[in-house]
Amino acid sequence: MILVPFHTTYFWLVEEFAAASDSSSCGFTEDRQLPDAPIISIIDDDDSMRCAMKSLVTSLGLRVHTFRSAEEFLKSPSVDDTSCLITDVQMPGLSGVELQNLLLARARHMPIILVTAFPEERMRNRAIEAGALGFLSKPFESQMLIKLIEKAIATGPKN
């Protein structure tokens, strides 16, 4: 079976890409980051999307930390210095919405932007009610993401 429900197994190509690319390196974006800029954390299990977002956000002159899973992010020091978190919703392990709830429970009040390739009205409402800054459906307009990030930085981390 090549195609299976997305929440149990992953498309084989994704796995191949995952094996080929390193989560910490996406092309050349690495060296372009300014040392004192606010940190934007991006969590997405899809490598191409994670790198694309990293490139876009870096082009704004911001520092970007990327993670493949919510767990990876939670273990990292970025939990404490992130100015804005961009996270995918459907991921192996914790979902974006679960991560949002967990951060709330741990009183880490950072602005959160959720992105998903499988939008669902109920999920969107829940996320917004829980205080998400935005909820974007893939593919989204980059300008929307940029606006949300700018808004997040203007507000600053709440803790």
Place this chain on the structure above:
Amino acid sequence: MPARGATGALNEQQVLLATLPPSLTQKRFVLAVVLVLFAAFCATLPFVTVPVGYIREFIPAYATAMFVISSITSALLFVQFSVVHLRALLAISGGYLFSAVMTVPWALTFPDLFGETDMTSTTWGLLSRLWHLGFTLSFIGYALLKDDDATERWPRRSVSFLVLLGAAGALVVLDNIAWLATTSPLMPSALPVSMLFERSQSYWNGALLLFTLVALVLLWSRRRSVLDLWLIVAMFGLLIELCLIALVGRRYVVGWYAGRAYFLVSSTLVLAILLSETALLYARLARSVVAQSREREARLMTMDILSASIAHEMNQPLASIVTSTDAASRWLGRPTPDVEEVKAALGQIRNSAYRARDLIGSIRAMVKRDGRNRARLDLNDLVREVLALLGRDLQRNRISVEFELDESVAPVKGDRIQLQQVLVNLITNAMEAMMENKRPRILRIKSATHDPHGVMVSVADTGPGIDPAVANRIFNPLFTTKSSGMGLGLAICRSIIEGHDGRLSVSSAAEGGSVFQFVLPADIAP
């Protein structure tokens, strides 16, 4: 080859004996039983008056057997009644209950069991006639009531009351009979009654024969269900008994014993059939319930999740392409364009595009997956399976199903799951098309041989039909007229059918609505 039309709504009618139309095999079986009974009757005729002698055990054994058989038959029929609430079933069930309770006083007053007197003889004769009369009348009642409109069915609430009433009625009759049996020989006032009965014996016999014939004719002319056929057998057995008894006119001869034996045999057969059909239907129901829940899961896993999964997987590379494009143009738009970043972004775009291409390729491969799961299969069976699986949905949406399956169509070679998926999809579409219908919601499914070596299956609905302007686009992926849905269903259906070297097409039905039909090549045996 002429098509054997099987038309009917898919509902409780096809599950309950009282309403289930008999199959050809069942009809033949009943005919065979009737012929055997008749042959046995004819074979007995030359010897009817040959004396056998008094067999002490015969009447008690016969009465016990009849009591047991009649009570169980009555209970089974009560169960049927409690499900469909047809008054006819209550009548026939009451008849069997009456028959069961009558055997007790009938056996107790048997003259040679407790001493022969004029009184016991008369009482016994009278009881025999009463028993048969009540039994026959219940059959006539059944035949007259059986075609009652469903709207006249009695409300569910009063069922238990009716059951009690039926039982109580039968018991009252029993009490009176017992009273008559035990007291009348001692009461002079009963004498004229018994004399009257003695004199009118032949009228009684004639009337009973007439009633039995009426019941038979009524049942025959109104026969529709499996139950009807077996009740005819029961009546036929009774008719033979009455004929033989009327013919011989005295006890302990071949005819006297044989008549009762035939009635016992026919009653046992009716009970056996009721039991076996009930067990079979139960098994079929259990299977269909299991299949239904399994299919429900499978369907959730397939069409809906498949579409969602495709959408999800497709949106990932698309999103990556869009974001990378914007990132690239931002890097280019800097005072000093960052060519390396642009290159990296372009690389991402190319990879994502390849990924989308591979994804589409894998969908095609999945649909076209050849050979491995292909087997010879009968499309009619597949249609029936899918209808059984979707039965609950169809019923809930008040859609009646008419199917006209040509049983002579050749088998095809195909992937059962994929073809089932096509049918589920076409039927679900038809169902959804009729959701807003003011006019009758009818789903018509047909199978036929398609020239020269093909098998055709069509699914027609009475929905609004398809706008001719979009008719040639509906099989395109992502084309949809529904407010929800990915528009992948028909595209995948067509892909599956074409993967089987077949054709899927759509046309408008003569009386409105649309007809989807596919033709698959017949699998001619080597």
